[in-house]
Amino acid sequence: MITLYQFPRAKNFPNLSPFCCKLETFLRASKIDYKTESTRNFKRNPKGSIPYLGYKNEIIGDSTLAVNQLNKDFSNPLDGHLSAEQKAQGVAIQTMMEDHLAQCLSYFRWVDAEVWPNFRNIIFKGLPAPVMAIVPGMLHRRAAKRLKIRGMGMHTRQEILDFAAKDIEAVSVLLGSKKFLFGDRVSSFDCVVFGVIGNILKEPMASPLTELARKYPNLQAHTQLMLSTYYPELNQ
Ligand SMILES: N[C@@H](CCC(=O)N[C@@H](CS)C(=O)NCC(=O)O)C(=O)O
Structure with missing residues (x-):
């Protein structure tokens, strides 16, 4: 049995990680049997990230590599x-x-002075005070450092917002009035768009990215269609 190691379910959305959401949606849409295991253990994956797939007694440590392998085998x-x-x-x-x-998304969630405190209070809610005093700050600093290394974190808030606005508009134009990106049939790339745009639209806290994405009814319809088709249990 294939095991998808991913973060625990979000409240009204499959996963707060676009990559976990993409991979699980790909498995569901492809009707491939799998089970999930909730984890926050990055270290079990040699690539140091989540999600990863337990497949044929090996770990596939990246969602795209996992999709590529499954595409080959199925x-x-x-x-x-x-x-x-x-x-x-x-x-x-x-x-x-x-x-x-997704880097813009990461910036607003983990680094932005306005959004990050609200994101932190939601995702770390209920943690014991001593853990709360250390872990969120550590992850905040790590995210800021990583985003700087990747380049995105060198930009101002407004510049990052402008980048995101262009990407969101572009994917809305490409989707147009179609049900899925390439017509009436879902593709693996719809799972990708759902992972990122769905996460932006369904943020558990206010974010300027969500406001940007809400301007596009076709993106909202795409997220709702993916949700109701592949996650009826989330009752959207
Ligand atoms: N390219 C990877 C990206 C996965 C990724 O970036 N996952 C994030 C969570 S959404 C992560 O694990 N980051 C590592 C960390 O925060 O240490 C994939 O597609 O699986």
């Missing part, structure tokens, strides 16, 4: 109908979503 369950051009567009959308917009 005959490309979601993307077989795409043309070469659509696949290329999917790759470009994925890079924009996961390597750019």
